[in-house]
Amino acid sequence: MPIFQRTIKLILATVLAIYLASWLDLTYATSAGIIAILSILDTRKSSFKMARTRLLSTFLALAIAWLIFSLFGFEMWTLAIYLLLYVPTAYHFKWEAGIAPSTVLVTHLLLEKNTSPTFLANELGIFLIGAGLALLFNLYMPSQEAKIQAYHEEVNDLLKQILLRFESFLLNGDGRNEAKLIHQLDDVLQDALHVVYLDRHNQLFHKTNYQVHYFEMRKAQNKILHKMAKNINSCQLESRESIILASLFERCAQQLSQENPAIELLDDIALFHQTFRERPLPQSRQEFETRATLFQLLQDMKEFIQLKVEFYKEYNYKAEA
Structure with missing residues (x-):
């Protein structure tokens, strides 16, 4: 979430929470604003999960505090007993995210020396207003569609450049391949996956793994390109096989779009295998290597293309189902 949008959300949620709590004449109304600040997160899914955790933690904290203060009175050492019981229990149920805000509410009981149902409802109301308004504002999340599409284009462009670079090297032998573009693609894929995972966590009801699996597929392909870049450096001898393989790189570079199944490339590889077998045996050690x-x-190219074919089959099948 851009910092400007996050800031606006924090301001609106905080101010409105305090205003609403004050309008309802709740004691310690400003605490509703603090809870709202703590509840504004980066995704809808994490916001709902956190709100549930903190609500359960708040019920637990108020229940333990009511029991301890009712039995032992409102002293600082009784707050210590409350913490001794509450903190381990919260961790046991994995509700530790609610320890800080819940304990703030409990200190209100201590300061007011009051555990009446009315005051307990006051504290619960503060929490519900703060967390509720935070959830309301977190329903709006900026769309990542344009950014994801830009990553698609950047990834495809880099893949095309890499494959055409392989083609050029096999045809011309123009220097060593330092895999700079491949390392650049690693960085782009890492950024793209961060965005698509974030976007997925903002889909509460219509979740899809398409974008995640697409960039994971490209990441797996790039691992293969790392290995291929090292092998290409050892191909210093002109041969018909080099020309054949170079043509495969060129054809693959032209069929990288996510809509292209690339199945025909597997047929080409089968033909190239047959051609390689029919070629005369190498006459020197260098030719053999x-x-x-x-x-x-x-x-490696067969494995590279197979990843795309399997991805296309999976999601094309789902689209047709």
Whole structure:
């Protein structure tokens, strides 16, 4: 969430929570604003989860405080007994996120020396107003669609550049491949996955894993490209196999869009395998090593394309179902 939008949410939720609590004539109305601040989070899902956790934690805290203060009175050492019982219990139920705000409400009981049902309702009301308004404002989350689409285009462009760079190297042998573009793609994919996971956590009802799986698929493909970049550096001998493989890189570069199933490329690889088998045996150690490397590159490309084919089949099948 952009810092400006988060700031506006915090301001509105805080001010309105305090105003509403004051309008209802609740004691310690400003605490509703503090709870609202603590409840503004980055995603809808995390906000609802946190609100539930803190509500349960608040019920637990008020119940323990009522019991302790009723039995032992309103002293500082009784607050220590409350903490001794409440904190481990909250951790046991994984409600520790509510320890701070709930304890603030409990200190109100101590300061007022009051555990009456009316005052307990006052504290619960403060929590519900603060957390409720935070949830209301968190229902609005800026769309990430444009940013995700931009990542699609950037990833595809980098993949195309990498594959065409491989093609150029096999055809021209123009220097060592330092995999700069591949490392750049690693960074872009990491950023893209951060955004799509955040976007997924903002979908409360219509969740989809498509974008997550798409960029995870590209990440798996890039791992294969890392390995291929190292192997390409050892292909220094001109050969017909190099030309064949270079043409495969070029064709693959033109079929990277997410809508393209790339199935035909697997058929091409099967034909290239057959062509490699029918070629005369290498006549020198260098030719043998280059042939072995080219064959490994072909296998890597098959794995690279298979990842895309399997992704397309999975989501095309779901779209048709």
